Amino acid sequence: MKIYDFKGFANPARVRIAVAEKGLTDQIEFVHVDLPNGAHRTPEFFAKNPSGTVPVLELDDGTTISECTAITVYLDHVQGESTLTGRNGKERAIVHMMQRRAEAELMDALGTYFHHATPGLGAEIELYQNREWGEKNLKRAMAGMHYLNQVLSRQPYLAGESFSMVDITAFAGLGLADFLKIDVPDTLTNLQAWRARVAARPSIAASQA
Numbered sequence: 001m002k003i004y005d006f007k008g009f010a011n012p013a014r015v016r017i018a019v020a021e022k023g024l025t026d027q028i029e030f031v032h033v034d035l036p037n038g039a040h041r042t043p044e045f046f047a048k049n050p051s052g053t054v055p056v057l058e059l060d061d062g063t064t065i066s067e068c069t070a071i072t073v074y075l076d077h078v079q080g081e082s083t084l085t086g087r088n089g090k091e092r093a094i095v096h097m098m099q100r101r102a103e104a105e106l107m108d109a110l111g112t113y114f115h116h117a118t119p120g121l122g123a124e125i126e127l128y129q130n131r132e133w134g135e136k137n138l139k140r141a142m143a144g145m146h147y148l149n150q151v152l153s154r155q156p157y158l159a160g161e162s163f164s165m166v167d168i169t170a171f172a173g174l175g176l177a178d179f180l181k182i183d184v185p186d187t188l189t190n191l192q193a194w195r196a197r198v199a200a201r202p203s204i205a206a207s208q209a
């Protein structure tokens with residue numbers, strides 16, 4: 001299998017953590033896509049992912065799967081038990097509900113702030129920017145952090161009792177916040193404690209190696 005990505009970027013980080021969690025590192029060839037130089041805006045790359053984003057998983061039969069959630073679902077079913085995306089219908093439903101919230105309220109909101117209210121990927125790539133929309137999304141992301149903190153007041157992980165892809169999404173989202181020099185407020189003690197616990201998982205160090 002191949003994964004087209006850009007090491008260190010937030011969404012690629014989500015899939016790299018999932019790969020490490022599932023013990024699949026040896027089965028993947030990572031292919032660097034030079035986003036700042038527009039390598040994801042070519043006809044060849046659009047054929048793999050019409051959205052022009054990384055990561056993209058390419059299976060040995062040529063099938064291409066984009067969107068971190070879909071990629072993680074696939075990786076979670078390659079071998080062994082599905083540990084990241086729910087073990088039964090109820091768990092799967094809750095994981096997907098919370099995954100959507102972690103994306104919309106944190107990861108994607110910060111991504112929109114990055115693309116609209118900062119230089120983003122550079123003038124060649126950011127052809128339309130709307131600073132007000134970017135700033136509005138920063139407010140949304142801060143509210144998202146408060147929401148996640150509240151969820152963590154009643155359970156150890158974002159989808160319940162066990163670690164899941166939702167924790168990966170939110171952890172990578174906070175990594176993007178760091179990159180953007182946006183602090184997690186000190187008052188969000190549940191989120192801070194959860195972050196430290198997730199950071200200690202071997203998959204985090206392995207995904208950054």
Ligand SMILES: N[C@@H](CCC(=O)N[C@@H](CS)C(=O)NCC(=O)O)C(=O)O
Binds near residue numbers: 012066
């Ligand atoms: N919803 C997508 C988001 C992917 C995404 O936005 N990736 C960023 C890198 S972190 C990207 O490729 N951006 C390229 C661009 O915006 O031109 C997913 O889950 O994979």
